Amino acid sequence: MSDILEQLAQVLEQRKNDDPDSSYVAGLYQKGLNKILEKVGEETTETLLAAKDAERSGDVDDLVYETADLWFHSLIMLAHLGTGPDAILNELGRRFGLSGLEEKAARSAGADENRDS
DSSP states (O other): OHHHHHHHHHHHHHHTTSOTTTOHHHHHHHHOHHHHHHHHHHHHHHHHHHHHHHHHHOOOHHHHHHHHHHHHHHHHHHHHTTOOHHHHHHHHHHHTTSOHHHHHHHHHHHHHHHHHO
């Protein structure tokens, strides 16, 4: 599964050097972070709506499609900011085996320590 993310990350990195007139991704990179974030927000909304529809209909096809768009644009955002899916996978791996409550408590403790500094 991570092979697909790695391959996609490589393609997204290559697109940074492509002609914006011939590559959708290169065009997003050229327009900058605000445009990329706008697309992430748009895809987030579409994913949420598809999830609501899936709950009613039981058909998850649109949800899968919209989630793929959301992941894709999130990967563009990460690449634009100099990171990629490996950083996310490493973070998920770090959390593996922690309960959600433990992970949330650890984040809260870290935030408290940062405020005290």
